[in-house]
Amino acid sequence: MNTTIEELEDKFLVTLEGELDTAAAAEVDKKLQPLYTTNGKNVEIDCTQLEYIASSGLRILISILKGAKNGGSRVIITGMNDDIKEVFKLTGFINLFEFA
Numbered sequence: 001m002n003t004t005i006e007e008l009e010d011k012f013l014v015t016l017e018g019e020l021d022t023a024a025a026a027e028v029d030k031k032l033q034p035l036y037t038t039n040g041k042n043v044e045i046d047c048t049q050l051e052y053i054a055s056s057g058l059r060i061l062i063s064i065l066k067g068a069k070n071g072g073s074r075v076i077i078t079g080m081n082d083d084i085k086e087v088f089k090l091t092g093f094i095n096l097f098e099f100a
Contacts, residue, residue, distance in 0.1 A: 002049075003028050005035065011042040017049035020057030029060050036067035043068055044100075048079030053087055065096060076100050 001024035002017040012035055020028060035043055043064060065075045076098045080088070088094040 014045045019052040021054045025056035038073040042074045
């Protein structure tokens with residue numbers, strides 16, 4: 001699993017590549033913890049290269065969303081493939097996030 005965070009002028013850009021499974025979740029969570037308080041910057045999560053997401057990965061995304069909303073920011077998910085989108089639909093997460 002490869003995770004990058006880039007702080008741009010108006011947002012944080014997160015890129016997720018590979019499989020966000022239970023084994024990878026602890027490392028990804030640690031890397032993304034700075035996004036739990038976004039200080040007014042929006043967060044864009046690029047899932048173009050994300051192949052799989054487990055419930056532990058969904059929990060990380062919810063933590064980012066809660067932190068963003070508390071700071072008046074938005075979380076936008078981009079590039080989601082059909083399999084990942086189906087997981088979001090089945091869990092009801094499709095109604096919690098913004099997609100572009």
